Amino acid sequence: MARSTLSIRYLGTADQMPLDLFFSPRRFVRHTFTPGSSHDVTSICTADELNSSAQFVALVDAGLFSVTTVAGNDVAPLVAGAAAPSLAGVAVPQVLRFVLATGGSAGTADDVTLYTAAAPFAMRIVDAWMLVVQDGSGDTVQIRTEAADAGTALTAVITCTVAGLNRMAGATPTVTTTIAKNASLFARRADRSVTGELFLLVLPV
Numbered sequence: 001m002a003r004s005t006l007s008i009r010y011l012g013t014a015d016q017m018p019l020d021l022f023f024s025p026r027r028f029v030r031h032t033f034t035p036g037s038s039h040d041v042t043s044i045c046t047a048d049e050l051n052s053s054a055q056f057v058a059l060v061d062a063g064l065f066s067v068t069t070v071a072g073n074d075v076a077p078l079v080a081g082a083a084a085p086s087l088a089g090v091a092v093p094q095v096l097r098f099v100l101a102t103g104g105s106a107g108t109a110d111d112v113t114l115y116t117a118a119a120p121f122a123m124r125i126v127d128a129w130m131l132v133v134q135d136g137s138g139d140t141v142q143i144r145t146e147a148a149d150a151g152t153a154l155t156a157v158i159t160c161t162v163a164g165l166n167r168m169a170g171a172t173p174t175v176t177t178t179i180a181k182n183a184s185l186f187a188r189r190a191d192r193s194v195t196g197e198l199f200l201l202v203l204p205v
Contacts, residue, residue, distance in 0.1 A: 006047060009038040011121060012064045019065075021056055023049050063120025068092065093126070096200040103192030106136060110192035111147040114185040123202040124176045128155040130166045132196040139191040140169075141198065145179070147186050154179065160194045178205060 010017050010033035021029040023045045031039045041050075050056055050067055059065050103110040130141055139160045145151035154177040156168040179185060187198055 005040055006042045006045075006050075007038045007040050007068055008033075008050075009066045009068070010035065010064065011066055017064070019056075019059075021045075021050075021053055023053075063118075066121075092204065094123070094202050094204065096202060098187065098198045098200075100130075100141070100187060100189070100195055100198055102134065102195050103189070106191055106193035108192050109149070109188070109190050111144075112187040112189065112198075113147070114143075114187055114198075115183065117182050117184050119179055119181055119183040119185060122179065122181045122205045124178045124205055125154050125200055125202055126176050127201040128158060128168055129199050130158050130160055130196050131199070132160045132163050132166050132194065134193060134195040135160050135163050135166075136191045136194055139189070139194045141190075141194065142188045143200070144186050144188050145184065147188075149188055151186075152177070154185075158198075160196070176203075 008019070008029070008031075010019075012033075013035055015034065017033040019029060019031055019033060019039075023029075027044050029039070029041055029044055033039065047067065056065070060067065098112070098114050100112050103112070125143065128143055140157040141160055142153055142157045143155040144153055158166055159169045160166050
């Protein structure tokens, strides 16, 4: 049986990125990363310990690091945030969550900025759904590359006519769409009063 390994990968662009983590008793991750480099921490800490490090999780959520564990040909996600493709194109799926707060009184369309030239990694959007708190008749949410209903639609519209789980309606686009790292992403609301949690299922590419 292949030995499982636990690795940290640097996703940033700085020429040198030092990382210094302490795990009791007397165990340290002290390594300086270069763009795209990885560091095997199998003998130093566990995935649970990395997940328990607020310092490290904040760096992962900021899109600077990812963590993978590999056993034979299996790849599993460990820490929330960006995960790089590995093992001949097999990617670790991620669910991105965004809170859509009210933009004002009902009756006006608006945009919720998800990323402004700051998508943490290149990704394919596989699915999208809403857990709606405040619904409205005929209201929808759609993910786009630009604000003001411009740019390219990356998902079909998500109907938001009832409170609770609402999924995409229709068959457009007919293929999964891809955005680049550091791209912009917007949620177009047909009515700014629609609120709730937006979820995107993505695959890093």
